Amino acid sequence: MPNKKFHSINFLSLFFKLEESEYVSENLKKYFDIFRDFNTSNDAKDKEIISFNSDYIKDENRQSLIANSVVLCQKYFNGIKDFAGQNNFKKCYIKFFINEDLKLYEKESRIYLDLKIYNSNEYNITHNDEILGLSNFNTGMNSKKPFLEHKSRLFKIPYVISQKDALATKMLFDWLGSQNKITVRDFDSIFMSKFNKNSKAVVSDFEYVPVSESNFKFDKLKIKDFMDIKNGEREILSFDDFKQVIDEQLYQKRLFGNLYNDEIRVSKLLSEDMQNLLYQTRHSMIEYFEKFNSNEFYYVIQKYSNDFIKVAMQDGEFGRLNAKKSINLLLSIKETKGEKVDIDEIKNRVISALTDDNITKLNGNEYYFLVGNLAMRLVNKSKGWKKTFALTESYTKARNTKKLKMILFSDFDRYKYDIFIGDEILRKAFLLAQNCEDLVMSNSDQQMVLIGMTAKNIIKKSGEKDEVNE
Template identity: 20%
Template sequence: MLQGCIAVFQKILEEQGGGEQKILDEYVPANGTYLIVSKDGTIRVQEEIQLDKKTKEIRKGLHFSELCFMDYHSRLISMNKPIDAKKVIHSDNEWSFWIKKDSLVSGKLTEEIIDGYYDTLLDPVGKKYGKSKEAVRIYRNFEEKNGAVDQEALERCRKWIKDHIFSLEGIDLSKKDYLKIFFEASEEEYIREDQRYILPNIYNNNDYNVEINGEIFGLPDDNLGMNVKKPFLSIKTRKYPAPYLLNEHQVMQQKEFFNYLTNQAAIGRLNIYVDTDQNKIYACGGNEVCEEHINSGYFLRLKKGKETEIPWQDNLSGYKQEMDIPFYFRNFTNTEYTRHPEYAKRFGKIERRNMLKDCINDVVFWNYLNGNLWLEASEVSTVDDKMRCDILRAREAIREWSVTAFGVDQDKRLESVLEPTSLNALKRSVLENQSERIDWQLNFRWSSKAYFSKEEDDSVGRSACEVMEYVKQKILSEETSYIEEDHDNEYYFAVGQLVAYLISLSKAGDRNQALINPFLNTTSNGALRQRLTQLYTKYNYAISDGSRRVKNLLAMIMAYTPDKPFDVEMFIWGYAANNIVYTKEEKK
């Protein structure tokens, strides 16, 4: 997978003239104050670079491009491979000097540390690589081809830093960001000294390096920290235990690709789509998707931390956001939603997968899904443990359906997780006594059933609404009317109506959860009848003896024996709908 992505990335670089320009065009330096010191020792450039965390816009100065080049060629591979053993100085060559401003304020930066940094650059074999024969060999090979460090230039930079770093003026040291100082040098000099650091450090551990036909192969350091603390990464049955090995050319290509991914992650583009047919890469925001058709390729989900990680990836095959059959979110109940007018805006035709995912996030998961879609299980946080479990249960199927559109029987998988989670959402709304949300979620469930059954009409939701009319006619009838055989939906709707009416007679302050919860957890009709009898016994003192509607409701319930198990959806529909017992008589 990774090599396929890198191959596409390299082709894009070649199409743009080769080199690193694509990376530099989208490069995002760390927040901080940037200085360029000219060869005569004066500060030629002083600029602030700031990335707005909300808008992802970068505050740039006139010399932003120049600073990006210098910055890109002065970065450490990781903080585990510093030039400065104390990890106070974060740059990798004599032309640059990076520190956190806090190091100046707190006194962490000392002349001793400055000397240690430049001494290591001057003699890396003696100061840094001496314990690793492989690192020494790689460095010596580079030195033979490119020469030793320019000692005169290094000492000039060292002197300037020691003379000025503790007395710089016009710099806000209160900010928790970087102070980066660059010295004027040619692009070739920056690239050469950057390579001097990179080549001995680019592999995860030089102990895993092997030489084959005069060429060095090693374990790359990107997204893979293989060491004695992680023996499970070692493949013991092989001569070389490393999972895979790359030569110098390949590992540099992988580094370039991860540098590109790091830039995208820095500006919030966490969804990466790689089209291996068209040789294109689409970088999208964390909650965005690619709108292009991709016949074959890969999807990468990035995570920004100390390093850019790829915690989740998937294949792409025939990817497209357009749904084969539109999803119609219908307002079957014709509710006006006066308290929540925003609910009504969701109704309509949905033709794109990500739009349906956002609808599911809103209706079923109370806007907690999108923020938890990619988090580690331990990091998922919601209103309660039940919703947390529902999100963990459903999110993989939702991701595959909406973000990558890949997998066998996608609709069936989505349906299998939406059925229980949307029902749990309904129960949660009942306990919260949110009548309009209950109605909204019922409309969504009925719309979902119509979509997954591939029916073009609205028979699912329409039949549910017809049930209410049938029950209403029976309750308001002058004579007792019974439910016909095989009409379980009417029965469970009527039970919901009766439970809502009896609970309305309670004079308790917080009556909803304690009284309705036992019914929501019912699994059989026998238990349902038992709890209904208990509730009726408790509140029948408040029922008028002449209440014809209540008698009709009781009679139709007690005279009917359902064939199907407890239908909690129809029960909730009856419970949440306007109570027919309280319906005003229509004037004749």
């Protein structure tokens, strides 16, 4: 009907807004006549669907029931409308229900569902005297943007389903829409995540997961204290503990609250670097922590290890401590994959080189550890009131030793007024840092610079304190 004044879908009910009573009363018979043959649609596909129910629709008993519905609604219409007015019902719906068998309601509703259950009846096909069509859920055909259509594809639509399956799908999505949660775990071996859009559920991820958390094999992890911090060692005995430590020490407790958030906003508590890190890595975290699939997890942890450390360093209050915890965790994970790094041995060799009378050439790890430590020694001389790791940004962005040496030279020149003539250990460290070929730095090389920055400063005079916030 015009302007959708009638809101019911069969001749057994009548729904309308109270303020539309006059229009509904005048057009009551015309409305019920629609259900006599459903001939209002000129669409060929709609007519084909109606034809499957033509015998039932034209049945004389059904036609008699429609006529009876008209009589009943006309008989009680004014009385119900007046009752609503007398009781000050405003802007409400009036709903009539004819007292008939529930099975009749189901039959009539089925005709409406047959017409509306698919995404578009344009794509319907008939197979073995059954209508098949395109699902109306998690499917979009860009009908308003035909230029987005794949012109080279053999078929326009991906698949078709039966009306029975379409109805079952609708019931499933109606149920999903009522669930106040993102991940749905009500089905054995099925992982599903969803969000609601315009009050309708949209499945964003769906996968068969034969492993559950209870039978997932988790190898215990011992976090070693590589960075000399209080209570640095810790044993991770369960999957839940590992999940917690990853969130706390790599994501600063920002991971699981943003695992499915597509609009992560930068704020005082969440930096732009953390935002980027979450977007880049969370898929692998979902695969591991939600689906128990470790294929990508360790690769991603190592690939973004330096970013995790840099993000931890940004915290003005706890930057150094957070970074040390991140390094302890990352190096411990690396050890489980057979890659061992002995920070104490590297540090001792650098100290030995600093006290040696000769200018020796340090190997890779020793050199990059020294550069990181020296960088911190120099930026400590900044006269800024608040000294944080932001002062080292130029070092953390360097991708080759030539750039590192240039930055060191620049800082040495910048702070030379504060470098005492007798500060031999600082001058020795600078000479050792300049004694290196021009090399492209690997991810591990850059990580060792970060480790050198966060480690206790070994390039300082006796009794001198670190000034960067711990």
